[in-house]
Amino acid sequence: MLGGVIEFRIDRHSGVSTYLQIAAQVKQAMRMGLLGPGDKLPTAREVVEATRVNPNTVLKAYRELEHEGLVEGRRGMGTFITASLATDAARGPLQQDLDQWMGRAVDEGLSSDEVDAIYTDVRSAHY
Secondary structure, three states: OEOOOEOOOOOOOOOOOHHHHHHHHHHHHHHOOOOOOOOEOOOHHHHHHHHOOOHHHHHHHHHHHHHOOOEEEEOOOEEEEOOOOOOHHHHOHHHHHHHHHHHHHHHOOOOHHHHHHHHHHHHHHHO
């Protein structure tokens, strides 16, 4: 975890803009309850050192999150989470079920691409 809070993983081959990947990972950490109101995001410099992305890319991601009302930049202090996206389901029985299923998938030798395909197929059937 970067700065004890979040570790960004940038997939340069995904076709998704780096700033969108950073913003999505912050939102995911918020949904999982790892980041909540009052928590400070890593500085742009910390993210750049960990991921080797352009500082402007990090700042663009943080501006996007601010535009969505999820974070607030405080001059000279950093960027702080101002909203909560956490749900009870994120830490409850559904997550436990998924964790057990994922363990079975690993035990059966499924690749992450195969798991993603199964998940996408099942999600499409329900949404």
